[in-house]
Amino acid sequence: MTGAESVFGTDTHKGIWMAVEEANRKGGIRKKHIKIISYDTEGKAEKAISAVTKLINHDHVHVILGEVASSLSLAAAPVAQSYQVPMISPASTHPKITQLGNYIFRSCFIEPFQGSVMAKFAINHLNLKKAAILRDQESEYSHALANFFSDDFKKMGGQILIDLNYSSRAGNYRAQLLKIKSTKADIIFIPGYYREVEKIIPLAKEIGIRAVLLGGDGWDGLHLNPQDQSPLLPAYFSHHFSADDKNAAVQGFVSRFEEQYGHRPNGLSALGYDAASIALDAIQRSSDLSPKNIREAIASTRNFQGVTGVISINSDRNAIKPAVVLKVEPSGTFSYVASINP
Numbered sequence: 001m002t003g004a005e006s007v008f009g010t011d012t013h014k015g016i017w018m019a020v021e022e023a024n025r026k027g028g029i030r031k032k033h034i035k036i037i038s039y040d041t042e043g044k045a046e047k048a049i050s051a052v053t054k055l056i057n058h059d060h061v062h063v064i065l066g067e068v069a070s071s072l073s074l075a076a077a078p079v080a081q082s083y084q085v086p087m088i089s090p091a092s093t094h095p096k097i098t099q100l101g102n103y104i105f106r107s108c109f110i111e112p113f114q115g116s117v118m119a120k121f122a123i124n125h126l127n128l129k130k131a132a133i134l135r136d137q138e139s140e141y142s143h144a145l146a147n148f149f150s151d152d153f154k155k156m157g158g159q160i161l162i163d164l165n166y167s168s169r170a171g172n173y174r175a176q177l178l179k180i181k182s183t184k185a186d187i188i189f190i191p192g193y194y195r196e197v198e199k200i201i202p203l204a205k206e207i208g209i210r211a212v213l214l215g216g217d218g219w220d221g222l223h224l225n226p227q228d229q230s231p232l233l234p235a236y237f238s239h240h241f242s243a244d245d246k247n248a249a250v251q252g253f254v255s256r257f258e259e260q261y262g263h264r265p266n267g268l269s270a271l272g273y274d275a276a277s278i279a280l281d282a283i284q285r286s287s288d289l290s291p292k293n294i295r296e297a298i299a300s301t302r303n304f305q306g307v308t309g310v311i312s313i314n315s316d317r318n319a320i321k322p323a324v325v326l327k328v329e330p331s332g333t334f335s336y337v338a339s340i341n342p
Contacts, residue, residue: 002042007194007221008068008268012090013038014261015272016065022256023280030289034280037061045075052079052087062289063088063279063298068268070094070141077104086282086295090275091240091268093217094144098317103295105317107275107306108240109342111141111216115148117238117323117340118214119156122187125325125338126212129158132185134176134200136192137165145191145216153189161185168196173203181209189214194221205233212236220267224332235328240308241270242324242336253307267308274306278313 002009017036024033037059039051048067055061056079064080064087067073073092080087081101089097089106093114098104122128131153136142150160161183164176177200180188188204188211190197197219204213215237243254243264253273257265265273281304282297283289301313309321322341326334 002040006043008091009040009043011221011266011268012066012068012272012275014257015265015269015274016090016276018257018260018269019273019276019280029280029284041067041072043069043072045072048072048076049079052076056080056083056085061085062283062291062294065090065272065275065279067092070097070144071139073097074100074140077101080104084295085291086279086298088275088279088298090271091217092141094140095318096140102299102317103291105298105313107278107308107311107319108217108271109321109323110318111144112148113342114216114238114323115145115150116152117325118189118216118236119149119152119158120340121236121238121325121338122153122189122212122214123156123158126187128186128212130161130183130185131158131187131189132161132180132183132211133163133189134173134180134192135163135165135190136168136196138168139192141193141216141218142191145218146189149189149191166192166196168192171196171199173200174207177204177207177209180211181207185211187212187214191216191218193218194223197222198224201233201235209233217267219328222328222332224328236325236337237328238323238340239267239326239334240321240323241265241267242326242334244336245324249305250307270307274308274311277306278304278311 020034041047067076068091070092073089077100081103086103093111095110133146135146166173213235217239219237286293286297304311312320325337327337
């Protein structure tokens with residue numbers, strides 16, 4: 001739960017822990033309490049590989065919940081698959097992850113859908129058709145989401161005026177933003193993680209950009225100072241969850257989470273909760289505790305009422321569920337704008 005995107009791990013872990021504690025208070029599964037074993041991968045692929053190996057060979061776990069970031073799941077999934085231990089990623093949206101084997105699942109939607117959601121939102125809700133893309137050259141997540149947004153945006157009649165890379169390691173975005181400003185694009189699609197977006201938004205304001213900023217679920221964790229906001233830079237991103245959803249299951253989760261942790265849950269906490277809940281439900285339904293039968297039970301998940309929506313696992317082991325679009329408010333909070341179904 002440390003590293004460049006530490007908030008992702010910390011918040012996801014809160015949701016997982018809460019789901020397991022709730023199950024244990026009800027007597028556990030098969031009259032046994034569930035034990036969580038957690039390792040910090042520090043946002044590093046090699047540590048993700050070693051953590052999964054240790055969970056399997058030393059701890060003898062029944063299910064692996066993780067990784068959170070797509071690049072780390074791409075590293076960890078082949079290990080889980082080679083040992084045939086089910087793995088459910090709460091938040092890794094890269095489409096290749098579940099293609100790595102039949103023991104690899106996810107409880108989130110995937111990037112083709114997320115890219116399509118933001119393309120539809122730009123054209124159908126904002127009525128804007130001229131876009132620039134600013135992607136992280138070092139992120140599999142960023143490239144995939146940028147490509148899917150670009151493809152769908154163009155199919156819907158939009159134009160991509162410029163498509164530029166930045167380096168999250170170097171942390172330099174000014175030259176790229178100045179080039180984007182010269183195109184007079186109506187939209188800048190930034191499929192990056194919150195640490196970079198926190199720097200890009202105030203810099204875009206500083207150099208006088210007047211575009212709408214769009215992003216994906218990697219923006220969750222974003223914290224901006226009120227003075228960094230401007231009416232000239234409205235910002236929206238796609239996500240898996242809104243605490244403002246009036247659904248009874250969502251509001252029950254929000255209330256219990258606030259009571260336990262003292263603050264409202266974000267999307268990653270909700271995704272962690274759903275990943276753990278799906279795993280627990282599958283273990284309960286499995287004919288025994290063998291990895292093979294647990295895997296089959298996860299694969300048969302249909303119309304599961306999660307807090308991020310009603311979830312079904314399809315034949316590619318991906319979650320079919322709706323997405324929400326959130327607006328970044330001047331206060332730095334996120335407000336619900338729209339739901340977009342598959």
